[in-house]
Amino acid sequence: MATRIPRPTGAMRKAPKQARSKATTAAILDAAAHILGERGWASFTTNAVAQAAGVSIGSLYQYFPDKIALIDAVRRRHFDEVLAVLQAAARPEIARARRIAALVDGMIAVHSRHPAAHRVLMEESPRGDNSRCAHDRFEIECRKAYEALFIANAGGTAAHVRVGAQVLSGALAGAVHEAARQGQLSSPVLRWELTALVNAYLSRARPAESASVSMDS
Template sequence: MPREQPLHPRKQPRQVRAELTRKRILEAAAHVFAEYGYAAGTTNRIAERARVSIGSLYQYYPNKDAILLELVRGHLDSGAAESARRQAEELPGTVEGLMRVFVQAAIANHLEDPRLLRVMVEQAPRSPELVRKVYETKDMRNAHTRDLLGRYPEVRVSDVETAARIINATIELVVHQVVAEHEPVDLRRLEDELVAMFTRYLTAA
């Protein structure tokens, strides 16, 4: 059996300079993966773009799988933070307004280079840690959405918990796939259509 590649960073920066180097490597990797794809996005190219030696890069990450996994973790954390920030603001007075907050947060988290998004979705190693993080993030988001929906008398669905899961899964799937397509998309129209669809679903008598 082939030996599994290590997926954890080798070095946790403790000084400002080291942390800046780590961030430079990740930023360089994002550009390289978007430009060349995953197969041709070698660690040599990443090191060159980051302006560090290949030896320095390997002090932080054992291989490009570990670098990509770190980018995916950052993407998940960014999405959770953006959702929390928007939902911590004063709640809109209508279900339509609430759905707009949800959709806008998802779109904002997917405005990175679509080519990089495709690499993260298609090539990221499915480590147990990443799978666990994905499910924990989904569970927290679904629970929060369920609680918010319960505050609106307009909501007519009989099963709010299932509705929360459907809404979050649909937003994530649709926004991820549409924004990551090669063809440009009118993001405002996408937002309006999703908001209208969820509002009708939640408020239909």
């Protein structure tokens, strides 16, 4: 079962259950991400989001009591999408090349969805207590998923799995975020370089539990 970031209590007035309400909230979140990326946090308003989503402001407020709750929901959806990519890439029953492709293609796809909004979410928009809790949970689940991916692809001692997963996570996230900033996510060269990076890093032999760690190993 896929891990999802739990919805913090009070973040939404009500959770969508029917297909129609789910479609409405999805449209609102898409519009919110678009407006956020286009205008930045300072010019982000619920009225603009409602207009872009094609819903009344009353309909928006049925689900999101204010723009902080709305931004938290956009951020939480992104977290869920990243975790889904990592879990697909960690599946041990699929071939190594497919796991790496799933990781690289998935990360590019997730960040290609409203790429300008990701920068605003990270650098401009405020984070309340609920958002910080969601981010902490995301980091825990993200670390677990990267470690599972690392075990499926590279192996090594417990320390190598833990630290290696951390290094791979930071390298890949940094490269993808910078590519989003530079408008390069659609570049086939980027995909080639990311695939080469991940493959080379996971292919390096790592010491067994009984072996000593050396920079020359």
